[in-house]
Amino acid sequence: MTKYIDPYIDEISKDLYQVEGINKIKELSRQLRTFFNFQADVINYRFQSNSRFTEYHANKEFFCRKKETETLTSEFITTLKISSSASQTLEEDIQSLLFKKSIELYKKLSKITEKLFFLLHYFSENSLQNHPKYFKFILTLAQHLCSVKKCLNVQLSKFFEELEINYRNLNEELEKLMEEIPKVKLIKPNKEFEERLIS
16 A cells, blocks of 8 residues: 655655754854854964953943853753752763653753853854953853753764864863963953943
8 A cells, every 4th residue: 555645744844854954054053153253262362462451341232141141051050950860971861851850951951051052152253352261161161061962962962072072172272371371450441330230
């Protein structure tokens, strides 16, 4: 007996696969752009003159995004702690959420991870070399996000595994540079204004 396939349903399936494929390509492209932007920032940090460190670059949007990132990072850590078990690896913990414990927690972790990746992309386009300590925090966060993402998305696990290694190397490079470059006191033009933005 010949199996009947509705051509209309078949066409919808093709379209869905196409959209899913396009979305994956866009995500990978964004991830690579983010990494390469951060790599460029590390290079800029290495070669910028000491006089550049006396400048303090900040704006309201930067501080709003910074606050949002810190809030989401706190949620990210809390969610990982809730889902973690001493006897299991991170990958096993995340699989356990999906198949045994809580699909809601799995979805929450996935959503927070995506939001943080978008925020990382924002920071990658906003000269983080002028904020070296925060830059280091962002690169550390990127490593952990890649570590979780490779467990959340099995199809792209190798990609995120490689990206995690690259972020670790970049972080180590920045750390060495921060030790080598003499610390110059930052001139903050309007400390009161900055404090109001942060609080």
